Amino acid sequence: MVGSNITFCCIFKTVPLPGSKFEIFISNRTYITKPVHYPTPSKESYDTFCDDKGGGSTGSSVFIGYPPDDQNLACMTRDLSSVECHWNRGRNTFLGLDKETIYTLNGGVCDVKSSDFGKCVLPAVPKQVTNWTLIAKNPLGVKTLTDTADPTHRVWLRAPSKVSHTAYARNVTLLWSWNVKKYTLFPMICQVKWMLNGSSYNETFNGLGLSSVVLVDLQPVANYTVQVRCGSDEHFYRWSDWSEITEFSTKEDIPEALDVWIQYFEQNAYVLWKPLTQQQSHGRITEYNLTRGQRREIIDKTQLCYKITPGNERSDQKITVSAKNSAGLSPPSTIIVPGYPDNEVDISRINNRNGGLEMAWDRYFNSTCGYVVEWFPTYNERQCAVEWKKISECDHAARCTWEQQDGFEPGVKYSVSVYSCIDDKPMLLQRSEGYAIEQRPSGTVQKLRGKQNGRNLELSWDEVPLHQQNGFIKGYMVTTFHYDSKTPIHRSWTEGPTIILTLDPGSYIFNVSALTSGGAGDNATLRMDIEDNIERMIVATVVGCSATALVFSIITVLCYRKRKWLKQLLYPDIPEPKLAGKWNSKGFYCPQMTEGYMKCEIQEVHNAERAATAESLHGLDLIRSNSTVFPAQHSYQNMYKSPVLYPPLWPCAEKLTSIVENPSYSMSIEPVDVAQIFELTLEMEDGYVPAPNCVQKNVVVKDSSGYKPQSTLPTNV
Helix, strand or coil, X not given: CCCEEECCEEECCCCCCCCCCCCEEEECCEEECCCEEECCCCCCCEEEECCCCCCCCCXXXXXXXXXXXXXXXXXXXXXXXXXXXXXXXXXXXXXXXXXXXXEEEXXXXXXXXXXXXXXXXXXXXXXXXXXXXXXEEECCEEEEEEEEECHHHCECCCCCEXXXXXXXXXXXXXXXXXXXXXXXXXXXXXXXXEEECCEEEEEEEEEECCXXXXXXCCCCCCEEEEEEEEEECCCCCCCCCCCCCEEEECCCCCCCCCCEEEEEECCEEEEEECCCCHHHHCCCCCEEEEEECCEEEEEECCCCEEEECCCCCCCCEEEEEEEEECCEECCCEXXXXXCCCCCCXXXXXXXXXXXXXXXXXXXXXXXXXXXXXXXXXXXXXXXXXCXXXXXXXXXXXXXXXXXXXXXXXXXXXXXXXXXXXXXXXEEEEEEEEEECCCCCCCCCCEEEEEEEECCEEEEEEECCCHHHCCCCCCEEEEEEEECCCCCEEEEEEECCCEEEEECCCEEEEEEEEEEECCEECCCEEEEEEECCCHHHHHHHHHHHHHHHHHHHHXXXXXXXXCHHHHHHHHXXXXXXXXXXXXXXXXXXXXXXXXXXXEEEEECCEEECCXXXXXXXXXXXXXXXXXXXXXXXXXXXXCCCCCCCCCHHHHHHHHHHCCCECXXXXXXXXXXXXXXXXXXXXXXXXXXXXXXXXCEECXXXXXXXXXXXXXXXXXXXX
16 A cells, blocks of 8 residues: 555575665574655556566565545436446556456446446346445455435436427427437426527426427527437436537528618708618518608618608608518618707717716606617718617616717717607707717817017917817917027916917917827927017107107197296396486488488487476487488388387387487386387377388487587497
């Protein structure tokens, strides 16, 4: 047995050779080895010879193995005529063929062959509870197994054989035969398993000697595989083995009803229907039949869309569509095309989730045939290219939900609409737009431009084209660079398409990119030079000059209105000279004309209070004068309207002031204005013809007594 320690003994003819394994002396020529341990079994024997060289014929062969270890004895009947006892074979004993385990069942030796190991047959079937005892024996030990049962309660049927079939569109009849005659009246239960497109289905049947069953509700035009197994129906013990696999195909049946919808595209209405799958078509579709009122049309099997030509009326139109195969027409699918479609609703943003779209809406209690959810690419809608899904009932009492995970392209905006179905007529309830998966914009902002206002620069731009946004625009990133630098000097974020930057004069480059939840798009670039604001300087100059002119004008007006006050304040009048007594002057006399000139002289000047005497006149030295000559050509000019003097004589009058002396005039007073002397009342003795120019002449002044001074003084009059 595995794990034993064995000691070998040998009687030598002579003493053992040095180094032999037989090193322990017993007596005379008898020697033994130390105990040898054998921890593992071996398919072959271990041989030990007295001659260490192995050339001798004397020695010992040892087989290392296990005793019998069989398990689970079970006895049953399979043919209702004999008893078969089966058990599970234990581990290998490793004892070789001549040391095989011997089995006996109820005292009878079982002829166990290698191919039938674990089975022993008894010829009779007792109809009562019976004990069975199995004894397994080999040189290393004995194993006893027992079992107790009624063989009629342990019936293990054999597998059905020669399975055949008769197939139809939706059912098949399976037939098989039995190799055991006693099965024909035996109550049994049978299980049929069939496979379709990788899916497994099963169904059980029972009866006496069951040899045929009918499978129903099969798919038309489908390939099936089937197997059968049976067992005892009265006292079920175990299933028989499966029969061999049998294949069959069902025949064609009429197609299922089409899924029909409508689309409004470019002012036209289209009726659409989804192609039927192989399980729905129940065969090969040959054509479609469409009925519109009293008109019926045959549509090719490859066409899935039909344009409804609008008539003069604007009433609803009832459309029915059916599919046809070799078995006949499908049930008609009906839809009503409204005369006035698509009532207006607000467009909201749809939610995305796990790469798909989901939508919820309030339940519409007037709905009679459920709801329809329609979706298509917002910026790439095409004729007869919309998707839809019909929802018969809402999951909740007050809210309905829809979720779609497949069929959406990343970065594409979709329009999703919910319609209520009322007697086969759709009514729009809700419309939303959104992206299943947002990506970075594939385009850039358009028409990037700038407007300078002093140091402020207003950047503005148009949005990224709608079909290139690839997501909802969250805002814009504006990056500012100096023209000759790659290092950004400023980054700004704005939600709208405009921003105001405050910059120093210089050359700048501006990059603007749009951002979505998928990332930032490419940059749009603009170069601008920020200059000093010339217009502002001009405006400031003009405003300053205008303000100065306005102030000057105001001052001028005020000065003009207050000119007398200003004259009195800044240039007051010079007081008139005061003459003592009453003075009279006879005026000037100009009697002579010489070569175009007139000669004028003063006739008489005296004091009215006292008579003029020569002594007094001479003593006072009142008047010293020369005569004056005037150009004749000016003698007839306009005369001043004063009764005293005419304007042309004014220059002479100025000179006259130098020859009239006032004895009472104080030299300390202010100078007398020349014009004031003409306040004196002068009388013209003769006609006075004024002249503008004065010529230095002798003027003879005579008083009333005829006094004439002896000497004359030159003076300019």
